[in-house]
Amino acid sequence: MRGRPPGWQLCACVHARLPALLFLHLCLLLLSILLFLSFLPFFFPQLVNKLIPNRAWGWVATLLILLASAANLCAVNHVVQDGESLQSIADQHGVSASSIADLNRRELSGSSAVRPGMNLLIPATPPKKRESEAVYQRYDEFRTASTTSKGIPGRKTLSSTQGDAAKIPPIAAPAAPSEGETVVEAPRMKLSERPSDSDAKSEINVTSEGGIFNRRYRYLGRAKASIDAADVERGRWRIVVLHHSETQRGNARLFDHFHRRKRGMKNGLAYHFVIGNGTDSRDGEIEIGPRWREQKDGGHVRSRALNAVSIGICFVGDFNHSRPTKKQIAACIELVKYLRRRCDTRFRFALHREINPHPTDCPGKYFPGRLFHQMFD
Ligand SMILES: [Zn+2]
Structure with a gap:
């Protein structure tokens, strides 16, 4: 004054x-x-x-x-x-x-x-679009362009993400399984395998903390506090790897159950973060798994070395048959940006199929990988 x-x-x-x-x-x-x-x-x-x-x-x-x-x-x-x-x-x-x-x-x-x-x-009313809104718009354009360019929505544009893979130098990593957790691809969970509520409550400590709107982070919300609270070793995390669950629905609790019980992974949920699609958690909700809280290696890539340095983010959905929601994409962008700040590292960014030592189509052919590469490469 x-x-x-x-x-x-x-x-x-x-x-x-x-x-x-x-x-x-x-x-x-x-x-x-x-x-x-x-x-x-x-x-x-x-x-x-x-x-x-x-x-x-x-x-x-x-x-x-x-x-x-x-x-x-x-x-x-x-x-x-x-x-x-x-x-x-x-x-x-x-x-x-x-x-x-x-x-x-x-x-x-x-x-x-x-x-x-x-x-x-x-000014109280932002005259400039927020970045996530701008991304929605790009995503819309992307969807429109890919829908009109070929009969099958997304196919042409998405196939170009295969080309993006070429830009990423391969990481030499032994294909050894991590902590007895042999292969962790998409969960391929059937609904009949879903846990009962009492079953889940007894063993799973995955908490849902997204969804609270604040001024700067529309999707991160209270998850921000949990991300901050983790004892992150500077420079440890070097890659962010995106996955889809290859299921129509699900949430961190369900995947945790599946990974523990069906895959025999003692650390549970293979991913560090799960982004909901509005089925078993809110659309765009960011759930934090125990591996992030305790800063444990992921179990989401088929390589112990890669799991030790890569943060796994899983979108709920089967993107060989549908696309991620706008809110999921915006939430993921916020999350990756915030993680980069939190870990003080400019992560490399990869889709699962781009770095997995074994062939996989994760996160699905309709996943807008190019959009993410444009943002984060
Ligand atoms: Zn995957």
């Missing part, structure tokens, strides 16, 4: 949003007139006593709506910290740098340089 009179920020904020506020006021005024007119036919003395309380409540409600809307329209503040730039602040709040510059014209005096201690107004 630089000696501005109290209330200046609100004035600046209102000034910046004047057209929106005027529009809102006009709408509410119109609504009020309509309400008033609708009462006229009843404007007889014998009804006044009854109607006055009703009308009073109507006005109170209108006033509340007005106040709430005005508060919503007002910007939030951001005090500039050491090392922050206009762009980094914009990224933090999910808005564009130019919208912050517009709103703080006087404070910034036309330049884009910010100083520590500066108090900036941040």
Whole structure:
């Protein structure tokens, strides 16, 4: 703050949003007139006593709506910290740098340089699309293009992910099974093999923590705290490997049961993370497995060496027959980005089929591998 009179920020904020506020006021005024007119036919003395309380409540409600809307329209503040730039602040709040510059014209005096201690107004409504939304759009375009390019949706575009594999240098790794966990491909779980609830509760400590929206992470939510809480050894994780479950439905608990009981994996769920598709967990929900919490090797690739350095993320779904949902994709992008920050490593990124020493089609021919490579390579 630089000696501005109290209330200046609100004035600046209102000034910046004047057209929106005027529009809102006009709408509410119109609504009020309509309400008033609708009462006229009843404007007889014998009804006044009854109607006055009703009308009073109507006005109170209108006033509340007005106040709430005005508060919503007002910007939030951001005090500039050491090392922050206009762009980094914009990224933090999910808005564009130019919208912050517009709103703080006087404070910034036309330049884009910010100083520590500066108090900036941040627009409440992001004028720039958030990245995950932009990805939705790309995914939509991708789907449209691949649907129209051939009769079979996705085939042409997805086959190009095979080409992407060529860009990834092979990792020399013995194909030895990990901790007696011979092969962990997609679970291929039948519904008849699903555990009963009591069965699951007794042995499985997979917890679901996604789904809570916050300002920056739409899908990560409370999973962020669990990712942070794990005792991550810096530089240990070097690859993120994406899988599909090859089942129409499922969640971390079900796969954990399957891996323990049917595959005999003593550490349970072979993946570190599972992203739900709205069947047995919410669409886009990120579930964290015990191997992440305890920082154990994965069991998701057929190589002990690869399992020791790769984080396994499994999408619920069979992508030889369908595609991942938009929310799953957006959730995965958020997760990988956050893991890169958390582990302080620029992971390599791979689909299971691209690095597995044995042939596999995981995560399915309709998985948009190219999209992920574009994002993360
Ligand atoms: Zn796989």
